[in-house]
Amino acid sequence: MVVINKSLRIDSNANFQIIDITGDIVAILNEITHDNENSKIINGIVNIFTKHSTSAIRVNENEKGLLSDFEKVLKDSVKENNNYKHDFIDNNAAAHIRSFLLGSSETIPIVDGRLDLGTWQSIFFIELDGPRRNRTIDLTFIVE
Amino acid sequence: MVVINKSLRIDSNANFQIIDITGDIVAILNEITHDNENSKIINGIVNIFTKHSTSAIRVNENEKGLLSDFEKVLKDSVKENNNYKHDFIDNNAAAHIRSFLLGSSETIPIVDGRLDLGTWQSIFFIELDGPRRNRTIDLTFIVE
Amino acid sequence: MVVINKSLRIDSNANFQIIDITGDIVAILNEITHDNENSKIINGIVNIFTKHSTSAIRVNENEKGLLSDFEKVLKDSVKENNNYKHDFIDNNAAAHIRSFLLGSSETIPIVDGRLDLGTWQSIFFIELDGPRRNRTIDLTFIVE
Numbered sequence: 001m002v003v004i005n006k007s008l009r010i011d012s013n014a015n016f017q018i019i020d021i022t023g024d025i026v027a028i029l030n031e032i033t034h035d036n037e038n039s040k041i042i043n044g045i046v047n048i049f050t051k052h053s054t055s056a057i058r059v060n061e062n063e064k065g066l067l068s069d070f071e072k073v074l075k076d077s078v079k080e081n082n083n084y085k086h087d088f089i090d091n092n093a094a095a096h097i098r099s100f101l102l103g104s105s106e107t108i109p110i111v112d113g114r115l116d117l118g119t120w121q122s123i124f125f126i127e128l129d130g131p132r133r134n135r136t137i138d139l140t141f142i143v144e
Numbered sequence: 145m146v147v148i149n150k151s152l153r154i155d156s157n158a159n160f161q162i163i164d165i166t167g168d169i170v171a172i173l174n175e176i177t178h179d180n181e182n183s184k185i186i187n188g189i190v191n192i193f194t195k196h197s198t199s200a201i202r203v204n205e206n207e208k209g210l211l212s213d214f215e216k217v218l219k220d221s222v223k224e225n226n227n228y229k230h231d232f233i234d235n236n237a238a239a240h241i242r243s244f245l246l247g248s249s250e251t252i253p254i255v256d257g258r259l260d261l262g263t264w265q266s267i268f269f270i271e272l273d274g275p276r277r278n279r280t281i282d283l284t285f286i287v288e
Numbered sequence: 289m290v291v292i293n294k295s296l297r298i299d300s301n302a303n304f305q306i307i308d309i310t311g312d313i314v315a316i317l318n319e320i321t322h323d324n325e326n327s328k329i330i331n332g333i334v335n336i337f338t339k340h341s342t343s344a345i346r347v348n349e350n351e352k353g354l355l356s357d358f359e360k361v362l363k364d365s366v367k368e369n370n371n372y373k374h375d376f377i378d379n380n381a382a383a384h385i386r387s388f389l390l391g392s393s394e395t396i397p398i399v400d401g402r403l404d405l406g407t408w409q410s411i412f413f414i415e416l417d418g419p420r421r422n423r424t425i426d427l428t429f430i431v432e
Contacts, residue, residue, distance in 0.1 A: 065229030
């Protein structure tokens, strides 16, 4: 068993943006699998953790209409400019509160060298206070 | 330390159903503990991950009234048939949005061969778009 | 690679209280790092799991105004005394429902012996049904 620490750097280009990072994670997993000369088969988990408190990590279906529906529900549930105290310090209270509700990490199984996602699952970095450069997502592989 | 990949198959029998999977996970953990001839004591974690983007994994108290209360709040927060774009593709946008809010995985500690849950905690698979056959939940044990 | 099981005991002193446990976790991690004579560098993850179904674990910014804003949004989203069935058994349905929405665990990367949090991230135990004595939070380190 080994720990492998990797990270992704993401530039977002809108205030609210749901970015599919599945392909980036698969590419890093493939590099790890090919580097491992003792065994071509890797089992374990990968923890996906965003280092930003105005963002979130979630798993769901990458269908354009659905992502737009989800954005609308989240914005209706947590209104912007709602007399938040934090807005006097940094004008992004709604982004933090949405992040609080959604969560900062997901942990995904790895089976036989592949992310064991379901057919309709993608992994998303959700930008809640963009656009931003160099958003960092930690990927921690615990594998054998 | 070893990785042990297991999975549960669940048939749901209602559109919305909260299914207690604690007993199933304990049974699998007991099998693992008894298979391990070198040590009867196992410590580590188990990651519980649903492979379906219209479902969720959560931990809470298994009290019938509470589960009914939670269902009502979730359905009031995310209405069905609310002019969702995704409903034109597959008529289950509300189920996906509820899954987005709740999350796809939880990770639970294992101490001395037992799931270290609190007295009032159960692990739930939450079906949000049932009834369905063969819902798959990955259990990844990282233990020593 | 080793598993190290630790726990935190917390006394809350209000019905709703967001308690920053980052310092407690860092202190335990520092003890582990100094105990490890073979290597001063530790990489891996720590799983933070609350054993109480009327509480939650979340990661966000520790800014007083923001925590107050978040409390208000959560209380507006999940009202108290809303004809909940569970309130006839134990008068804390709203606390359980808020816990259901937020989640019981987060998993955080450890890089070079340090919790790899972002600049504005703290780890919170959220008391939803206090005041209570001896709330227990499991910390499971999977490190090498």
